[in-house]
Amino acid sequence: MTGEDRQRDPLGLSSEPAAPKHALDLALRYGMRYSSLREIELDPRLLIYVPLDVCEREKVVPVTVAGDVLEIATAFPEPDLELIQQRFPALAIELVFAPARRIDELHAELREAVR
Amino acid sequence: MTPGFDGTGNGPADDATFYRRLARHAGLPFAVLHPDAVDDADHVEVNALAAQLLTEDLCRHFCMLPVAYRDGIVTVALCDPFDRLALELATSLMDSGVQAIIAEPDDIEHMITRTFAPLVAPHFEDLGPAPPEAPRLGDLLVADGTVSDEQIEAALREQQRSGARLGDALLHAGAIGEAELVAALAEQVQMPVFDLRDGQIDADVVRLVPESVARELHAVPVTTTETALYVAVTDVLDPDEHEILQSYSDKEIVALLAPLSLVEEILEATYCEQYLHLAVDDLRERLPENCAYRVVTNAQKVFLIAIALGAAIGFVLAPRMTAIVLVSVASLFYLATSFYKFRLIYKALGHPYEVETTEDEVAALDERRLPIYSILVPLYKEAAVLPALVAAIGRLDYPKSRLDVLLLCEDDDEETILAIEQLALPPHFRLVVVPDAQPKTKPKACNYGLMLARGEVTVIFDAEDRPDPDQLKKVIVAFSKSDAAVTCVQAKLNYYNPEQNLLTRWFTTEYSMWFELLLPGLDADGAPIPLGGTSNHFITARLRELGAWDPYNVTEDADLGIRLHKAGYRTAMVDSTTLEEANSDVKNWIRQRSRWIKGYLQTYLVHMRNPLLLLRQSGFKGFASFQLLVGGTFIFLLNPIFWLLTTVFFITRAGFIQAVFPTFVFYAAAFMLFVGNFIFLYLNVAGSIQRGLYGLAKYALISPLYWGLMSIAAWKGFLQLITNPFYWEKTEHGLHAPTAGGPAPQPARGAPPRPHPPARAETPQGADEAAPARDPEPTADLAGSR
Numbered sequence: 001m002t003g004e005d006r007q008r009d010p011l012g013l014s015s016e017p018a019a020p021k022h023a024l025d026l027a028l029r030y031g032m033r034y035s036s037l038r039e040i041e042l043d044p045r046l047l048i049y050v051p052l053d054v055c056e057r058e059k060v061v062p063v064t065v066a067g068d069v070l071e072i073a074t075a076f077p078e079p080d081l082e083l084i085q086q087r088f089p090a091l092a093i094e095l096v097f098a099p100a101r102r103i104d105e106l107h108a109e110l111r112e113a114v115r
Numbered sequence: 116m117t118p119g120f121d122g123t124g125n126g127p128a129d130d131a132t133f134y135r136r137l138a139r140h141a142g143l144p145f146a147v148l149h150p151d152a153v154d155d156a157d158h159v160e161v162n163a164l165a166a167q168l169l170t171e172d173l174c175r176h177f178c179m180l181p182v183a184y185r186d187g188i189v190t191v192a193l194c195d196p197f198d199r200l201a202l203e204l205a206t207s208l209m210d211s212g213v214q215a216i217i218a219e220p221d222d223i224e225h226m227i228t229r230t231f232a233p234l235v236a237p238h239f240e241d242l243g244p245a246p247p248e249a250p251r252l253g254d255l256l257v258a259d260g261t262v263s264d265e266q267i268e269a270a271l272r273e274q275q276r277s278g279a280r281l282g283d284a285l286l287h288a289g290a291i292g293e294a295e296l297v298a299a300l301a302e303q304v305q306m307p308v309f310d311l312r313d314g315q316i317d318a319d320v321v322r323l324v325p326e327s328v329a330r331e332l333h334a335v336p337v338t339t340t341e342t343a344l345y346v347a348v349t350d351v352l353d354p355d356e357h358e359i360l361q362s363y364s365d366k367e368i369v370a371l372l373a374p375l376s377l378v379e380e381i382l383e384a385t386y387c388e389q390y391l392h393l394a395v396d397d398l399r400e401r402l403p404e405n406c407a408y409r410v411v412t413n414a415q416k417v418f419l420i421a422i423a424l425g426a427a428i429g430f431v432l433a434p435r436m437t438a439i440v441l442v443s444v445a446s447l448f449y450l451a452t453s454f455y456k457f458r459l460i461y462k463a464l465g466h467p468y469e470v471e472t473t474e475d476e477v478a479a480l481d482e483r484r485l486p487i488y489s490i491l492v493p494l495y496k497e498a499a500v501l502p503a504l505v506a507a508i509g510r511l512d513y514p515k516s517r518l519d520v521l522l523l524c525e526d527d528d529e530e531t532i533l534a535i536e537q538l539a540l541p542p543h544f545r546l547v548v549v550p551d552a553q554p555k556t557k558p559k560a561c562n563y564g565l566m567l568a569r570g571e572v573t574v575i576f577d578a579e580d581r582p583d584p585d586q587l588k589k590v591i592v593a594f595s596k597s598d599a600a601v602t603c604v605q606a607k608l609n610y611y612n613p614e615q616n617l618l619t620r621w622f623t624t625e626y627s628m629w630f631e632l633l634l635p636g637l638d639a640d641g642a643p644i645p646l647g648g649t650s651n652h653f654i655t656a657r658l659r660e661l662g663a664w665d666p667y668n669v670t671e672d673a674d675l676g677i678r679l680h681k682a683g684y685r686t687a688m689v690d691s692t693t694l695e696e697a698n699s700d701v702k703n704w705i706r707q708r709s710r711w712i713k714g715y716l717q718t719y720l721v722h723m724r725n726p727l728l729l730l731r732q733s734g735f736k737g738f739a740s741f742q743l744l745v746g747g748t749f750i751f752l753l754n755p756i757f758w759l760l761t762t763v764f765f766i767t768r769a770g771f772i773q774a775v776f777p778t779f780v781f782y783a784a785a786f787m788l789f790v791g792n793f794i795f796l797y798l799n800v801a802g803s804i805q806r807g808l809y810g811l812a813k814y815a816l817i818s819p820l821y822w823g824l825m826s827i828a829a830w831k832g833f834l835q836l837i838t839n840p841f842y843w844e845k846t847e848h849g850l851h852a853p854t855a856g857g858p859a860p861q862p863a864r865g866a867p868p869r870p871h872p873p874a875r876a877e878t879p880q881g882a883d884e885a886a887p888a889r890d891p892e893p894t895a896d897l898a899g900s901r
Contacts, residue, residue: 043127048137048195065128068140087197088140 037063037073037098042106044113046070049091050084052110061098061106068092075100130219134194138217143196146218148182148226159216161226162305164351165189168209170343170367171231177201178220180227184305187211187298192218192226208340209307210371252281255299256291266290277514278483286542287515293374293542300350301372309337309347309371320344321385324363332356334370335381342366347373347381376542383547383567391550394562398662404724405678407668407717410840412724438775445753446783452750453791455743459636460798470593470604470687477588482514488587489519489570489655493560495845497578498534504578505540513587518543519569523560526551554841557648558664558671565655565663574652579696581611582650586691590652593689602657602684603676605634606650610697613811618704619697620814621821626697627811628802638688642740643680643733645673645718650693657684667841668721670714677722677741681732698846705828707846712825713832715748717840751829754822761788792819 046062047055049070055061058079063071069092072081081093128136135157138145146159153160165184174180179193179201189211193201196215206213253267262270262285270284279287282296291299301308316337321329323336323344333349334356344366346352352360352370360368383390399406411419429437492504508520520543524532535546549563561575572590576582583589583606590604597604607630613623630647637644651672661678664671679686698704722729722741730738764772776784799815835842 041127045127045133048197049140051197065133065136068136070140089142091140 033096035063035073035096035098037061037102037106040106042110042113044110047110047114049088050081052107052114054081054083055110056107059100059103061103061110063096065091069094071096073098073103075103130221134217134219137196141196141217144216146182146192146216148180148192148218148222150229159183159190159192159218161192161230163230165305165307166226166230168307168369169205170340170369171227172342173204173208173340174227174231175224177204178223179205180218180223180230181205181209182216182226184211184307185302187301187308188214189307190214190216192216192223194218194220194223208343208345208369210309211307252299252303255302256285256295259299261295261299262290273514273516276482277485277516278481279514279516283516289541293376297372297374304351304372306351306370306372309345309373309377316381316385318385321381324360326382326386326389328359328363329378329382332359333375333378334360335378335385336364337371337381339364339366343369345369345371347371347378349373349375349378376545379545379567387550390563390566391552393566394549394559395552395554395666397562398665399667402662404728405662405721406665407674407721407840410717410836411720415720415724435774439777439780442775442784443777443780445757446780446787449750449753449787449791450783452743452747453787453795455740456633456636456798457794459640460632461636462639463632463635470597470601470689472589472592472596472689472691476592476596477585480588480591482517485514485517485588485591486571487517487519487569488513489521489565489568489573491521491523491561491564491568491573491575492578493523493557493564493575494528494531494578495525496528496531498531500578501531501534501538504576504580505538505544507581508544508576510584511582511587512584515541515543520544521547521564521567523547523549523564525549525555525560554666554843556666556669556671556841556843558668559666561671562663562666565659568655571655572652573655573658575649576693577649577695580649581694582606583691583693586650586689586693587652589689589691593687594652594654597687598685600683600685601687602654602679603646603686604652604689605644605646605686606652606689607631607692608647608650609692609694609806611694612697612699613808615697615699617814618701618821619699620811621818622697622704623808624799624803624811624815624818625821627806627808628799631802631805632798634688637740637744638686640736640740641685641734642737642744643677644686644688645670645715645745646676646679646686648672649695651686652689665721668714668717669710669841669843670718673715673745674718674721677718677733677745680737681722681729683732701824703846705824705831706844708825708828709832709835710844710846711832712748712751712829713836713840713844715745716833716836719745719748748829751822751826752833754826755830757784758823 040063042061043064046065049065050060050062050072058081059075060079060081061073063073065071068090070084070088071094072079073096075098077097079095084091084093127133135145144159145157147155147157148159148161150160152158159182161180161182162184165181168181168184168189169179177193177198177200178195179191179198181189181191183190189205189209191202191205191213193215194217195201196217202213202215253262253271256262257264257267266285266288267281270281270288270290273279273284273288274281277284282291282300285291286293286296297308300306317339320336320339323339324334324346329335332352334346334352336344337347338345344360344364346360346368348370349372352368357368399408403409426437426441429440490508492508494501508518511518522535522544524535524546526548532546532548535544540546545567547564547567549560552559565573572587572594574587574590586606590606593604594601609626609630610619610623613619634644648670661675661682661684663675665674668674676686698707719741722745726738729741733741760772796816796818799818800812803809803811803815835844
């Protein structure tokens, strides 16, 4: 953890494990939104947009689709979503940073759901 | 800015919205499948046939359903258009390209249930003929430029006349190829096409359905998965056929459309060993008592040795008496044979021997109801005669879509096989390569071909035959008019080259007498008719049941005629002629005739293994006829002996000769010498005249020289029966110079013979390229003569 991280503590996230902070850091650094993905109810149908193997490889999870925009939560900047863009040319993708650990949990849930 | 992504309170979109949107995002069509939603702009009708391309399990597991089939592409509705596993499975199982469209899972589920729900046949109700709104085959073919309107019109006329399906009519007219037909049919009935791209067909899978069933239904299993058995078929399966196939597998039967030739190829490739085994050994194993595989049985050996010993002992102890006995027996045999032939001819003259078939009856045949007709043409090194053969078959007046012509080639005869392949024959011709195996005889090839024959009726033609164009239809009329026991209809044989030389003239007079006088007599008498090797038309199923031809008998046709009779069947004659090539070369003729005589001896020995049985099965008349006609062959062996005795007696007046002809024997022999021979000469003349071959009559007068040749051949055949019983003396064909395109079939009986260009015997054109061939197997006139 860097000093910079600690400086961000006022956001009240100091009790959070390292990962979310990392995600938040990234969000701030890249000027993007952040979500803890706490209360999310995932829609397994969204795996049609982002297959589970892509999710796991890129540490992403599709969060919602509204209109022509697909929101994808990611643990790292610049995930490789080339495939999704190819498959859905009429779709805009928006990224939102989320804690890696939460994303892992969601993957496990999804895997359970599609089994 | 996006609307809230979580915790916004907006629940997930309903399926309808979600999947429509998904389709839009993916740039794919969205479909509503439910039949009630027919008014929906996105409604897509599920084609019942297409829907069953995949198994229910698979469809449910991947939530997908094939909904249409067109141009080799199957349209599959699914909710995840990028489910790679599903798409790969669908592509490989249906062996087609896959076009994905998106539908709601519930909608797909519902349609899967509708498609597969009834466990029994009902879902086949919509399988029958293509629904009225389905495109017509002709339209499809015209639309993609495969055929012209004119070709369609011609095919429609043919369809109306013969009842052939439009596709078949086009196929047989050469307007389209098999592949095009299958592609169009697949589009019309919405079925996927099976092809051999992957090249792997598991013989074990093919064997899941018994050969006979597969052949009958034209349906072969080609591949299998955990839940499905994929069956290559040539047409939409009807519910009964489906049920039959289903009875061989617990898995779901999924039909794939394939060309008939491919289905047959798969069957032959899978079963060729069994076919070969049956072709060679079926008769031997099933009805050994009727097979010439054993030349003489032990009992016969004992009997023959006993006679030989008795004669030898007799000659030692009482030579004169023994000689008198032998000469008496021989003379009585001569006398009996001759009287029997007189009787036959006398009967024939008052007996309309053919089943009467009029032109009106032939014309009245409804072509739509004609059976499939298989034509077996055994070939060996006869590439040169192929064009004439194809032309002769082409002239036959029979719907091509109901013809099944099997060109039977031997494995080692690359020249003929290649020539057939190069001819690119129309689809009613099939090349069948008979695997290499002993005995290499015409009957073995025919048996092999018979196993593949599709026809209800089967006929054998030889390569150089020119059957009358109306022959097949006349035979159909004959079968329909005859009693139920008639199993074979024999057409008349004649030669197209009688004028080539003296030998062909004699040969023709002999044939004329045989077919015009003797066979009609046998027919009138209800006696067994030894068949001629060509132009005998059989009811296929009965021929198979009889064990077909004996591959070990070198006159398998004559033998079959006897077996037919023993089985209680009948042979009828029909007034239609097949023209063959008469053997024009003495050496070649002797080879051919020696085989015929050897075959007759074989046949005699086979059926005399149990004389009592023969008597019971054939009746007294049949038995007597067999003795005198088939047994009469022995006369040709005796002839030279008597000729020698007569000649020596006239020259030397040797007393010992006079001594072995006591008065009663002498009178019998003298009667035969002066009256008998005269009458046989007269009959040869009469036979020629009966056929309208007036020019040949004078040559018939010098037939005794011909009888001399026969005896030479007889001894050759007899000796060969001992040394090499199954050897097939090949007869060369093509010694007659063919006229352009071959002579046309000759008009039927009574009409004057078609004039032939005079061909010089000493310069038989075409002899150079002539190849040895198994010759036609006409029964000779083995008329006794001294």
